Amino acid sequence: MQTIDLAQTTLRDLNATLQAQNGQTNATAWEITNPRGSHALAVGLDAPIEVTVKGSTGYYTAGMNKQATVTVKGSAGPGVAENMMSGTVIIEGDASQYAGATGNGGLLVIKGNASSRCGISMKGIDIVVYGSIGHMSAFMAQSGNLVVMGDAGDALGDSLYEARLFVRGSVKSLGADCIQKEMRPEHIAILQDLLTRAGSDAKPEEFKRYGSARQLYNFNIDNASAY
Amino acid sequence: MCGIVGLFLKDRSLEPKLGEMLTSMLITMTDRGPDSAGIAIYGSDAEGSGKLTVQSDQADQDFATLAADLGAAIGSSVTLSRKDTHAILTVKADQIEAARAALARVRPGVRVMSAGESIEIYKEVGLPKDVAARFEVSAMSGRHGIGHTRMATESAITTMGAHPFSTGMDQCLVHNGSMSNHNTLRRELKREGMTFATENDTEVAAAWLSHKLAQGVELGDALRAGLDVLDGFYTFVVGTKDGFGVVRDPIACKPAVMAETDQYVAFGSEYRALVDLPGIENARVWEPEPATVYFWKH
Amino acid sequence: MKDETQKAIPQTVPRQSATYSQEINSEIRRAAATGIYDIRGGGAKRKLPHFDDLLFLGASISRYPLEGYRERCDTKVVLGTRFAKKPITLDIPITIAGMSFGALSGAAKESLGRGATLSGTSTTTGDGGMTPEERGHSKTLVYQYLPSRYGMNPDDLRRADAIELVVGQGAKPGGGGMLLGQKISDRVAKMRNLPKGIDQRSACRHPDWTGPDDLEIKILEIREITGWEKPIYVKIGGARPYYDTTLAVKAGADVVVIDGMQGGTAATQDVFIEHVGQPTLAALPQAVKALQDMGMHRKVQLICSGGIRTGADVAKALALGADAVAIGTAALIALGDNDPRLEAEYQKLGTTAGAYDDWHEGKDPAGITTQDPELAARLDPVQAGRRLANYLKVMTLEAQTIARACGKNHVHNLEPEDLCALTLEAAAMAGVPLAGTSWIPGRGNF
Numbered sequence: 001m002q003t004i005d006l007a008q009t010t011l012r013d014l015n016a017t018l019q020a021q022n023g024q025t026n027a028t029a030w031e032i033t034n035p036r037g038s039h040a041l042a043v044g045l046d047a048p049i050e051v052t053v054k055g056s057t058g059y060y061t062a063g064m065n066k067q068a069t070v071t072v073k074g075s076a077g078p079g080v081a082e083n084m085m086s087g088t089v090i091i092e093g094d095a096s097q098y099a100g101a102t103g104n105g106g107l108l109v110i111k112g113n114a115s116s117r118c119g120i121s122m123k124g125i126d127i128v129v130y131g132s133i134g135h136m137s138a139f140m141a142q143s144g145n146l147v148v149m150g151d152a153g154d155a156l157g158d159s160l161y162e163a164r165l166f167v168r169g170s171v172k173s174l175g176a177d178c179i180q181k182e183m184r185p186e187h188i189a190i191l192q193d194l195l196t197r198a199g200s201d202a203k204p205e206e207f208k209r210y211g212s213a214r215q216l217y218n219f220n221i222d223n224a225s226a227y
Numbered sequence: 228m229c230g231i232v233g234l235f236l237k238d239r240s241l242e243p244k245l246g247e248m249l250t251s252m253l254i255t256m257t258d259r260g261p262d263s264a265g266i267a268i269y270g271s272d273a274e275g276s277g278k279l280t281v282q283s284d285q286a287d288q289d290f291a292t293l294a295a296d297l298g299a300a301i302g303s304s305v306t307l308s309r310k311d312t313h314a315i316l317t318v319k320a321d322q323i324e325a326a327r328a329a330l331a332r333v334r335p336g337v338r339v340m341s342a343g344e345s346i347e348i349y350k351e352v353g354l355p356k357d358v359a360a361r362f363e364v365s366a367m368s369g370r371h372g373i374g375h376t377r378m379a380t381e382s383a384i385t386t387m388g389a390h391p392f393s394t395g396m397d398q399c400l401v402h403n404g405s406m407s408n409h410n411t412l413r414r415e416l417k418r419e420g421m422t423f424a425t426e427n428d429t430e431v432a433a434a435w436l437s438h439k440l441a442q443g444v445e446l447g448d449a450l451r452a453g454l455d456v457l458d459g460f461y462t463f464v465v466g467t468k469d470g471f472g473v474v475r476d477p478i479a480c481k482p483a484v485m486a487e488t489d490q491y492v493a494f495g496s497e498y499r500a501l502v503d504l505p506g507i508e509n510a511r512v513w514e515p516e517p518a519t520v521y522f523w524k525h
Numbered sequence: 526m527k528d529e530t531q532k533a534i535p536q537t538v539p540r541q542s543a544t545y546s547q548e549i550n551s552e553i554r555r556a557a558a559t560g561i562y563d564i565r566g567g568g569a570k571r572k573l574p575h576f577d578d579l580l581f582l583g584a585s586i587s588r589y590p591l592e593g594y595r596e597r598c599d600t601k602v603v604l605g606t607r608f609a610k611k612p613i614t615l616d617i618p619i620t621i622a623g624m625s626f627g628a629l630s631g632a633a634k635e636s637l638g639r640g641a642t643l644s645g646t647s648t649t650t651g652d653g654g655m656t657p658e659e660r661g662h663s664k665t666l667v668y669q670y671l672p673s674r675y676g677m678n679p680d681d682l683r684r685a686d687a688i689e690l691v692v693g694q695g696a697k698p699g700g701g702g703m704l705l706g707q708k709i710s711d712r713v714a715k716m717r718n719l720p721k722g723i724d725q726r727s728a729c730r731h732p733d734w735t736g737p738d739d740l741e742i743k744i745l746e747i748r749e750i751t752g753w754e755k756p757i758y759v760k761i762g763g764a765r766p767y768y769d770t771t772l773a774v775k776a777g778a779d780v781v782v783i784d785g786m787q788g789g790t791a792a793t794q795d796v797f798i799e800h801v802g803q804p805t806l807a808a809l810p811q812a813v814k815a816l817q818d819m820g821m822h823r824k825v826q827l828i829c830s831g832g833i834r835t836g837a838d839v840a841k842a843l844a845l846g847a848d849a850v851a852i853g854t855a856a857l858i859a860l861g862d863n864d865p866r867l868e869a870e871y872q873k874l875g876t877t878a879g880a881y882d883d884w885h886e887g888k889d890p891a892g893i894t895t896q897d898p899e900l901a902a903r904l905d906p907v908q909a910g911r912r913l914a915n916y917l918k919v920m921t922l923e924a925q926t927i928a929r930a931c932g933k934n935h936v937h938n939l940e941p942e943d944l945c946a947l948t949l950e951a952a953a954m955a956g957v958p959l960a961g962t963s964w965i966p967g968r969g970n971f
Contacts, residue, residue, distance in 0.1 A: 085679065102733070380736075
């Protein structure tokens with residue numbers, strides 16, 4: 001375990017040190033202390049390393065992550081794991097808006113709640129939220145899975161493409177072109193796998209699935225108010 | 228476009244430290260607003276007295292005999308306590324309006340930052356740390372306070388363009404975001420007799436709320452009504468004599484984090500602003516919901 | 526008798542309404558028939574005050590000109606000197622603007638890369654990610670960071686020579702867009718992670734930040750991912766250029782790109798193209814003034830785009846304070862877009878050479894704005910790249926000719942005082958005097 005104390009080290013040196021592991025294949029463990037809500041921590045990583053941030057973080061933690069496992073022992077600010085490619089990001093507390101935005105792959109686990117626009121424009125990432133999510137979540141979500149054990153806020157899945165949304169609690173309202181869909185065995189299997197990987201023992205059968213009605217896929221004037 | 232911090236104390240033993248806590252929070256928000264900074268402090272008001280916070284770019288000249296001149300003009304005693312370019316004029320509570328009117332005559336160049344029984348506003352152009360140091364904010368005590376760091380978008384970087392804006396007795400408002408119908412609202416409010424010191428969008432929001440309050444509308448109701456009238460992107464934090472409130476627009480893109488413990492309620496545009504607060508590790512931390520009014524009262 | 530009287534009464538000729546012109550009426554009928562607003566490519570087609578309304582004051586006795594071809598007139602530009610560890614150097618002050626693979630065929634993107642590389646300048650990706658063809662054939666490649674983030678990934682970010690954070694576009698400041706399903710081919714669908722054949726909706730705001738205070742943090746993140754090496758451009762549409770330039774600089778941009786309303790787009794509503802934004806001639810001086818007011822002119826470099834067609838346009842943009850210009854539509858024309866040789870095919874599409882703007886439909890007879898393999902095969906990237914290089918060469922020579930005539934040993938030494946305006950509008954917008962007078966109508970920011 002190697003420790004980087006942000007009270008002693010600059011953000012640039014922190015990220016340069018972690019990024020210098022890029023291309024390495026040896027798993028090593030790193031601990032970051034005194035994050036104090038700093039932005040852009042552990043961004044652009046590309047190695048199977050384990051990074052634990054001891055405290056809460058600011059914007060864009062673990063942005064564009066590849067391979068690495070980044071754990072935040074606190075809450076994360078806006079845009080955590082934005083555009084993640086692969087690897088795992090775990091937030092023990094809450095996540096602010098835009099969690100997992102535009103993510104292409106990997107797994108984002110939020111143990112607390114996520115606020116608005118969780119999974120906005122997601123492109124293949126899997127997101128598992130133990131708590132609830134805020135409004136406009138999964139807006140224009142293209143692919144991947146968003147799992148919510150609590151409730152979802154207003155306009156869930158507005159202008160959704162092919163992403164799958166699983167919500168156990170209530171949904172305040174569905175966005176344009178987002179509908180509830182049948183939970184078939186293959187969805188139960190996908191969900192079970194995600195819950196297991198996220199360390200949850202929640203029952204897939206308790207969730208409802210939401211997806212795109214695909215009515216906005218090609219422009220139709222009768223849908224204009226939905227655009 | 229800016230950084231906001233706010234602190235509402237439940238535990239009165241923290242009151243002597245309010246300025247110190249707010250200063251540290253304010254400086255943390257420098258990146259979000261390097262152009263100017265300001266702070267509104269609500270002290271424990273002395274019974275029956277009122278205060279005008281005034282500002283002058285020629286403070287030496289303007290403040291030298293101001294207390295005596297103003298006292299003569301209103302026929303009552305006025306005391307003056309100066310802090311850099313600002314001064315607090317203390318008068319009897321029922322003479323605040325008279326003192327304000329007289330001030331415009333005896334010192335036309337002096338600008339009123341706030342008026343009320345409790346509120347004091349200090350704001351200037353410059354980095355938050357420099358602004359806080361000039362006014363010795365860290366030595367101030369109070370029951371609640373709001374600070375703001377500004378990154379100007381469309382209106383000028385001036386003292387009067389800095390936040391907080393105060394457009395009514397003991398009221399203040401700070402803003403992060405950018406409004407889109409303030410010019411129309413300004414014209415309407417001017418017809419209603421409101422006056423404006425700047426071209427700033429935030430001042431219009433503050434004046435609109437003050438106008439509602441002057442009509443007898445409760446602050447919470449006024450903020451809720453504002454959601455239908457004020458267009459654009461905003462997180463507002465407002466202060467009154469008794470408390471403070473928070474509201475975000477329905478789209479709620481501009482960041483906002485709140486924390487509550489038995490000792491305080493705190494607001495920050497980013498979590499960074501809250502990290503040094505006592506007991507923050509165990510505080511309830513959350514983000515205010517869109518189009519939802521939050522308000523705390525002593 | 527009655528008939529004869531009638532014959533004797535002069536008849537007024539049928540009069541077309543200026544308000545309800547044939548063009549407007551045809552659009553009303555089209556809207557009534559389809560219920561869909563008109564979506565098209567290209568930029569503003571209406572007549573706007575432009576660089577053509579400015580003239581240079583050549584040297585004579587009071588100023589001395591340089592000898593053409595013999596006395597040096599430099600054209601080199603360095604971009605990204607503010608924070609980037611690796612600024613980029615271009616041989617000429619003309620760059621290729623961002624145009625997506627998706628909107629353009631792979632061969633068209635390759636042509637742009639080839640032409641730009643031959644000319645010692647940069648080309649730019651677009652809303653669709655970076656293709657190997659483009660990276661492979663572009664010596665200097667600017668990678669656009671857009672709201673959609675199609676194909677965005679850290680490896681391409683690091684493969685880029687500069688990163689352009691796109692906030693707005695001159696054709697549609699404040700707008701997103703919609704690319705109709707015809708162009709979402711298998712490859713485009715895969716790059717964008719979309720189902721094939723659907724309309725692609727582009728967001729108008731970035732998904733994870735809003736406003737300059739957030740933008741500053743977004744720029745920090747991109748710099749941290751790329752080791753502070755790459756110049757970060759911020760591209761804005763010419764709607765509120767004074768404020769937006771100021772805020773881009775405050776947020777930490779190395780380079781500002783100001784795109785006026787003649788700037789093209791792959792596809793957006795006609796109403797946006799023709800009715801939102803300011804002409805390039807008006808937008809540029811406001812961006813320059815913002816930089817000057819901050820003491821950042823030439824420290825943060827400024828690229829101007831939107832209707833740049835000739836070396837005279839280049840010279841005029843530089844004289845007004847730009848460090849470089851970018852071309853998009855003109856580059857496509859150099860590749861072969863709207864060529865009269867294809868007139869018969871344009872007629873079949875219900876249009877005519879020069880007016881073809883349904884770029885989003887993917888039926889481009891020139892094989893440029895299409896994903897149809899047969900049409901795309903019509904474009905030879907080597908020859909098209911050569912045409913683009915030739916055209917860039919001509920524009921550069923023209924700009925140098927003007928600069929030398931004004932006595933400058935570098936095109937960047939052209940200044941507004943080397944210009945006069947032919948019209949009141951141009952004088953007011955450009956902030957240069959009306960020809961023959963010392964009058965500059967109108968001053969101030971908005």
